Amino acid sequence: MFFSGLEIGYALLWLLLLGVTTFTIFYFLLDVYIFSEVKSIHELLSHIDKKEYDAIQKQYLQTDNPLVQVKKEVADFALQKQLEINELMKLETFRREFLADVSHELKTPIFAAQGFIHTLIDGAMDDLEVRDRFLEKSANSLDSLHILVEDLLTISHMQTGEITMHMSSFDLMKLTIEIFEQVEETAKKRGIKLRFHKFAPRSCYVYADKFRLSQVMTNLIVNGIKYGKEKGLVEVSMAVEGDSVLVSVRDDGPGIEPQHLNRIFERFYRIDKSRSKLQGGTGLGLAIVKHILEAHESKIEVESKLKEGTMFFFRLKKGKVINVD
Numbered sequence: 001m002f003f004s005g006l007e008i009g010y011a012l013l014w015l016l017l018l019g020v021t022t023f024t025i026f027y028f029l030l031d032v033y034i035f036s037e038v039k040s041i042h043e044l045l046s047h048i049d050k051k052e053y054d055a056i057q058k059q060y061l062q063t064d065n066p067l068v069q070v071k072k073e074v075a076d077f078a079l080q081k082q083l084e085i086n087e088l089m090k091l092e093t094f095r096r097e098f099l100a101d102v103s104h105e106l107k108t109p110i111f112a113a114q115g116f117i118h119t120l121i122d123g124a125m126d127d128l129e130v131r132d133r134f135l136e137k138s139a140n141s142l143d144s145l146h147i148l149v150e151d152l153l154t155i156s157h158m159q160t161g162e163i164t165m166h167m168s169s170f171d172l173m174k175l176t177i178e179i180f181e182q183v184e185e186t187a188k189k190r191g192i193k194l195r196f197h198k199f200a201p202r203s204c205y206v207y208a209d210k211f212r213l214s215q216v217m218t219n220l221i222v223n224g225i226k227y228g229k230e231k232g233l234v235e236v237s238m239a240v241e242g243d244s245v246l247v248s249v250r251d252d253g254p255g256i257e258p259q260h261l262n263r264i265f266e267r268f269y270r271i272d273k274s275r276s277k278l279q280g281g282t283g284l285g286l287a288i289v290k291h292i293l294e295a296h297e298s299k300i301e302v303e304s305k306l307k308e309g310t311m312f313f314f315r316l317k318k319g320k321v322i323n324v325d
Contacts, residue, residue: 170319191231192233236249245317246315250309255306265289
């Protein structure tokens with residue numbers, strides 16, 4: 001009907017123009033909505049193949065275009081997998097470092113005890129004074145080995161959830177006083193005073209595992225004694241804040257450099273390896289503290305200033321006061 005009044009030549013011309021116009025519009029729509037998106041997906045895959053993940057970290061607006069949604073899903077999937085790969089690489093590095101560290105820590109007491117015992121077997125046993133001294137040193141080395149193995153087992157059981165927390169309300173002030181008495185001789189050797197903050201309450205009840213909190217407080221206090229300055233101070237503070245109790249242990253030692261603060265809770269991590277060996281210990285104390293507090297849904301934190309000292313602090317649930325007649 002449209003071409004009925006036209007000559008055949010004009011009709012063909014109009015038909016050609018209509019075809020070209022239709023093709024152009026159709027091609028334009030394909031290019032805008034399909035070809036360009038397919039090209040961008042190809043570029044995205046190229047970035048992923050080259051591990052250029054910064055180039056694909058972009059925000060996608062909400063859209064009904066299925067190709068844009070596919071592109072977004074591909075980008076999200078690639079980024080997620082890269083994060084998983086990075087995490088696996090960190091774990092692998094940590095595994096290698098841990099195996100090297102634990103091998104070294106186990107080797108030291110084993111070789112020491114082995115050396116003393118073989119010396120006795122080779123003839124030193126006939127000298128009673130040498131025998132007694134070497135047997136005592138061998139026993140000390142084996143005691144160190146036992147403590148190391150026990151600490152490793154504690155951390156392993158904490159991570160796997162094999163240790164159950166036995167929660168109860170108890171007076172943390174009373175527990176800390178008992179710990180002060182236990183480590184008093186160690187503190188006296190370095191001339192360090194143990195005390196509570198002047199505003200600390202006379203009693204402070206918390207809801208926690210008493211035995212595990214005893215490990216936490218002992219590790220933090222002994223850590224302050226070992227690495228604080230001679231004739232210095234280790235101070236414990238407790239403050240009730242709402243439904244929680246803020247606990248801190250502070251020393252006035254040399255402090256910790258900023259680059260070490262994020263790593264001191266790692267197993268076997270030592271700031272000064274030579275000094276740490278002289279001070280003794282397994283290098284697992286702060287790692288144990290970290291895992292115990294995580295089991296209490298808490299977190300150990302640290303603040304330190306060079307030449308001014310270091311403070312470790314954490315929060316616990318407030319406990320019910322128990323009246324003892």
